[in-house]
Amino acid sequence: MTAGTIERPTFAGTDEQRALAEEIFQLMAAQARLFALEAPIRQTLKNLADFYARQRQMDPAEAARLIDEALRVNDHVFTRQETNGDVVFITSRRGRYVPPQVDTVHTFKQRLYEPENPLPVDDISVVVTTTRPALTTVEPVFISEYWQQQAGLIPVVAEPQVETPVEPVAETPEVAAPVSVSEPVAETVSAPPPAEPTPVNTVIVLPNGLQIDLRRPVEELMAQYGNTLMSQLRTAIENDPLRRLVLFGNQAFPEAALVSFGKNDLRRISDYIKEVGEPLLDTQIIADIFYHNPRQSDYEVFRFALNYRLSREKDFEFVGVEGARLWSVRNLPAIGTKRVKASEMGQLAGYIEEGFDDSLAEQSAESIRKSGQVSHVLTFFEWEYGILPLTRALAALLPPPLLADQRSAVLRFELPQHYVSTLVELRYPTGNRGGWLQGLEALFHDYLVPGALITLMRTDDPRTFAITYEEQEETQDRLLVLDETKKTPKFTFANISYACVVDTDMLVNQQQYGRLRNLKAFPMNERRKADLMLEHVFEVIGTPVGTRTEPKYAASFETLFVALNVLRPASREYLAHLLSEGDHFAPDASRPGWWLYTPPPSLEEEEDEEVDAEDFDDEE
Amino acid sequence: MMDGKNIIYGETAMDKLAQQVRATGQPQDLQSLTERYLEILRELVLAGEQQG
Structure with missing residues (x-):
């Protein structure tokens, strides 16, 4: 058969019926002349009867009867269907109607994800096509659960029983017939137990x-x-390798819905922070660089996107807290003293992480959080370097890190009594290294002295804190200072005026602690050896109670505490630990609260003694 | 629809969670995100119970 010719159907029945069926077939084929050869052509009996009755001037009911009979005889050409009382005849241009069959045996989805007999997988990389990326970033590739199970990445889950719909099969009555043999079997089949709801595991x-x-x-x-x-x-x-949701701090949003920032945007942000010279808030960056308005509906998503993107950039560092997201860049001016390196200070404050922190002895962490303030007496080391160790009391007041890998936060400390403020860096503890606050040097030197009683308190702004102190009449005293004008730094006493209330025992003046001028200003890397520092302090501040050959020193605990805190930070608990654990320290039985130190004999001393003896001999 | 033992917390229905968060148009804090996720898992499991 060529493409132009269509096979004609043959018709059965009487001559009239054949003629009628052929006429109707031609009529329907003409109506559907643009249909595909196999496409079904439908026509109701009523329509056909109306047409036929009008043409032949006869009763429509009679016409319907004749047509129905003629087409029933030719059921190989016309398929008869009854739908809602209407009789419909279906044929096609080819002269027969074949119901369409949807082949669902092989679907693309099934072949891709649920192969019945998959090939063995030795390496998951054979499943995932890896292409050489232009950039050196590894893009996440979705691997279906099936292949992950095959690779042993996730446990194999038992497939739930799926009820396949039973297709109407012609054999059904034949199957039913031989079943009726004996009564008991018939009973079990006819009365199945009522279907109980299967308990589903909700755990x-x-x-x-x-x-x-x-x-x-x-x-x-x-x-x-x-x-x-x-x-x-x-x-x-x-x-999640697909990064369906991404986090910044405590917030989450789908990464796919985030605005992207190009290198040019990042460079502009970096330049702007450097121009201002201090860390900037995300809101300020958005307003000044991107001109985005908080009233815009996508503002919060834009803000999240900016923070998330900057957090993934090496050149930017998050130095904010909850409620104030600050961003810094490399090469910004350092906050605080350069005389103490971060690595050294971390070790000096390490005693806090070792558990020798007694800052909560007088105020509980709960009361500090509730009242939003904490009191503190400044030590010489804190005053000199503008550093406060991050004790548990201070940690209760100050904000915790917002990000897991956050190293530091930049806060602002105000002195409301003098309308001045300064930037302070809060370094969070890491491992066995303690945390601290640095950058208070100028505030302390301008308005306070060692021994001053200060109060640190929160303000309404989450990144701003205040330092207050009780004022008193201006007093002048000779106080300990570190003279660093010469090549070798040296402790000395100088006239200093102050107008703040002080703890007189902690005030390092010449009258009480005159011997501290002999204290050696050790380099910072040596000051981390707390036991050695304590021995030196003991020798300087202690009262000699031994002999020339067997030196021994006595000092009160409080004096040692003040003196040790000139060289390095230490809590009372830490000092007590050093004294009780040290081999050469012993409590003074005659005076409670006093300690004795017997220096170990050293080679230098022995040599000195020999020299002395020779001198003595010469004199004789 | 789903048995509890087939649910992998943090993996199952994460797409749906992401869609819901996206639909809100605002970043969600972790607590509300967790609540939303539990609701999704709960619907999955309890739908299965009803079907059962």
């Missing part, structure tokens, strides 16, 4: 092994396991 197991029943209301679950659920979800989001 899920978290990666840490915690079991949670999802039948319980969400509020209850959050109240009981809130922290665990949140931390587990955070971990899952952070480890």
Whole structure:
């Protein structure tokens, strides 16, 4: 058969019926002349009867009867269907109607994800096409659960039983017939037990092994396991290779919906921060560089995108806190003294992380959080270098890090009594290294002295804190200072006026602590050896109670505390630990609160003694 | 629809969670995100119970 010719159907029945059926076939084929050869052509009996009756001037009912009979005889050409009482005849231009069959045996989806007999997978990389990336970034590739199970990345989950729909099969009555043999069998078949609802397991197991029943209301679950659920979800989001959701601080948003920032944008931000010379708030960057208005509906998403993007850039460092997201860049002027390196200070404050922190002896962390203020007596080291060790009391007042890997935060400290303020860097503790605040040098030197009683307090701004002190009449005294004008720094006493209330025991003046001028200004890297520093301090400040050959020194605990805090920060608890653990220290039994130090005999001393003896001999 | 033992916390239905967060048009804090996620998982499991 050529493309132009169509096979004609043959018709059955009487001559009239054949003629009628052929006429109707031609009529329907003409109506559907633009249809495909196999496409069904439908026509109702009523329409056909009306047409036929009008043409032949006869009763439509009679016409319907004749047509129905003629087409029934030719059922190989016309398929008869009854729908809602209407009789419909279906044929096609080819002269037969074949119901369409949808082949669902092989779908692309099934072949891609659920192959019945998959090839063995030795290496997951053979499943994932890896192309050489233009950039050296590894893009996440979605791997279906099936292949992950095959590679052993996730546990194999048993496939739930899926009920396949039973197709109407012609053999059904034949199957039913031979069943009726005996009564008991018939009973079991005819009266199946009522279908009970299958109990579904509503308990899920978290990666840490915690079991949670999802039948319980969400509020209850959050109240009981809130922290665990949140931390587990955070971990899952952070480890998601597809980055469906990304986090910044405590917030999450889909990465795909975030605005992207180009290199040019990042350079502009960096230049702007350098131009201002101090860390800037995200809101300020958005307003001044991107001219984005907080009233715009996408402002918060834009803000999140900026923070998230900057957090992934090496050149930017987050130095903000909750409520004030500050960004810094490399090469900004350092905040605070350069005389103490960060690595040295971390070691000097390490005693706090070792557990020798007694800052909460007088104020509980709860009361500090509630009142928003903490009192502190300045030591010489703190005053000299403008550094405050991050004790637990201070940590209760100051904001915690917002990001997990956050190194520091930049805060502003005000002295409301003098309308001055300064930037302060809060360095968070890492491992066994303690944290501290630095940058208070100018404030301390201008208005306070060692021994001053200060109060640090929160303000309404999450990154701004205030330092206050009680004022008194101006007093002049000879106080200890570190003279660094010469090549070798040296402790000395100088006239200093102050107008703040001080703890007189902690005031390092010449009258009380005159011997401290002999203290050696050790380099910072040596001051971390607290035991050696204490021995030196003891020799300088202690009262000699031994002999020339067997020297021994006595000093009160409080004096040692003040003196040791000239060289390095130390808590009372840490000092007590050093004294009790040191081999050469012993409590003075005759005076409670006093300690004795017996220096170990050293080679130098022995040599000196020999020299002395020779001198003595010469004199004789 | 789903048995509890087939649910991997932090993996199952994360797409749906991301869609919901995106639909809000605002970054969500971790607590509300967790609550939203529990609701999604709960619907999955309890739908399965109803079907069962």
